[in-house]
Amino acid sequence: MVAGESEVKRCARCGESKPRAAFAIKRTNLDGLQRRCRDCAAESDRKRQQAMGRLVPEPGALSEGYKHCQGCGESKPHSDWHRKVSAPDGLASRCKACRAVEARVSHLRRDYGMTEAERDEMIASQVGLCAICLKAPAVHVDHCHKTGRVRGVLCFNCNSGLGLLRDDPEAMNRAADYLEGNAWKPTLVAPGVYQLPS
Numbered sequence: 001m002v003a004g005e006s007e008v009k010r011c012a013r014c015g016e017s018k019p020r021a022a023f024a025i026k027r028t029n030l031d032g033l034q035r036r037c038r039d040c041a042a043e044s045d046r047k048r049q050q051a052m053g054r055l056v057p058e059p060g061a062l063s064e065g066y067k068h069c070q071g072c073g074e075s076k077p078h079s080d081w082h083r084k085v086s087a088p089d090g091l092a093s094r095c096k097a098c099r100a101v102e103a104r105v106s107h108l109r110r111d112y113g114m115t116e117a118e119r120d121e122m123i124a125s126q127v128g129l130c131a132i133c134l135k136a137p138a139v140h141v142d143h144c145h146k147t148g149r150v151r152g153v154l155c156f157n158c159n160s161g162l163g164l165l166r167d168d169p170e171a172m173n174r175a176a177d178y179l180e181g182n183a184w185k186p187t188l189v190a191p192g193v194y195q196l197p198s
Helices: 038-051 096-112 116-125 156-164 169-179
Strands: 008-010 017-019 023-025 033-037 066-068 075-077 140-143 150-154 187-190 193-195
Touching (some): 023 038, 033 038, 096 116, 096 140, 140 156
Antiparallel strands (some): 023 033, 187 193
């Protein structure tokens, strides 16, 4: 059947003939629609979620303007969700808080090759403090930009400072000398010839 040829379609699961709008889009099928209607697909998904041990509310159990999160299992207002155009209800399957947690876990694994437990263990070995200033809480994973090796966990300011000095030990030593009052000024040894301090 070609898309637009008929106003109704028969659901492969419940056997009912329903309007085409009752079926989700699937471009790889000849008619461009899923084989099961949205209601049957939702029921199948709900049973699968329950089989995985998740608490899923019955259809119609939620108040208007609320959605059930598949991550935390809580029902939250629509304002706690990101928009997702491709979803039937226009909202993501997980709430903003769950997506933020997933993003942190994914960031650690993708960028540093470590888990949250490994990061927490590293923070504990630093007594919860930044490895440089030893004052602020350690919250930002620091790594070598050349090798990718994780060096420690720093506070925001110390991590930013390393980045702004481009991880250059010589620049950091000069900055330390400067802070200690050792003037970092070139010495004029001949007209137009300057000698840098060692």
